[in-house]
Amino acid sequence: DAGVIQSPRHEVTEMGQEVTLRCKPISGHDYLFWYRQTMMRGLELLIYFNNNVPIDDSGMPEDRFSAKMPNASFSTLKIQPSEPRDSAVYFCASSLEGWWEYSYNEQFFGPGTRLTVL
Amino acid sequence: QKEVEQNSGPLSVPEGAIASLNCTYSDRGSQSFFWYRQYSGKSPELIMFIYSNGDKEDGRFTAQLNKASQYVSLLIRDSQPSDSATYLCAVPRFNAGGTSYGKLTFGQGTILTVHP
Numbered sequence: 001d002a003g004v005i006q007s008p009r010h011e012v013t014e015m016g017q018e019v020t021l022r023c024k025p026i027s028g029h030d031y032l033f034w035y036r037q038t039m040m041r042g043l044e045l046l047i048y049f050n051n052n053v054p055i056d057d058s059g060m061p062e063d064r065f066s067a068k069m070p071n072a073s074f075s076t077l078k079i080q081p082s083e084p085r086d087s088a089v090y091f092c093a094s095s096l097e098g099w100w101e102y103s104y105n106e107q108f109f110g111p112g113t114r115l116t117v118l
Numbered sequence: 119q120k121e122v123e124q125n126s127g128p129l130s131v132p133e134g135a136i137a138s139l140n141c142t143y144s145d146r147g148s149q150s151f152f153w154y155r156q157y158s159g160k161s162p163e164l165i166m167f168i169y170s171n172g173d174k175e176d177g178r179f180t181a182q183l184n185k186a187s188q189y190v191s192l193l194i195r196d197s198q199p200s201d202s203a204t205y206l207c208a209v210p211r212f213n214a215g216g217t218s219y220g221k222l223t224f225g226q227g228t229i230l231t232v233h234p
Binding site: 042044048107112 | 150152160161162163164167206210221222223224225226227
């Protein structure tokens, strides 16, 4: 399997521009997660989907951020308008269904998209 | 208090030594814990999962959990330069029904450097 695929790997844009990050999860995985990682705040969960449906978006920082999953093999994270404080590495991860307190299905992370907003 | 706290380091150990990484958590109800390793410029990868008090060993890695004191640690024996990375502790969050859907809260991570 190719693993989780993210594009672009690097994105440099100017403040105010729209940014769209893309993710292809591992085939057959039911869950998809979007994370953001910065030096100051560490790795934070933004939103996750189960079977293409958003389950929890409480980590989405502002209305400028939106995420969609139109089908099982594709998801986007959009920032409009972008601001310099959005500069971070954005990771997408996917896993099979099934989490319990004493068992789990591993989340596999994509390579990330490094976003720089000037 | 943060949900998950780690000493950011950096922690520097000589090759062959034991590296000890610590993580404390605030929710007494937390039952299970993860350790992820993240090389510079790369994505996190899972290295250990533990849910029982005591030790869990996997090769050179040992996770230790003490629920009474609310800490979980990771020991790396015979440390190698290839172990140099950031180590992230993560705790799954559960809803009232006991399901998690994989929602993880991560610590800030500890930077480990193993020097030859």
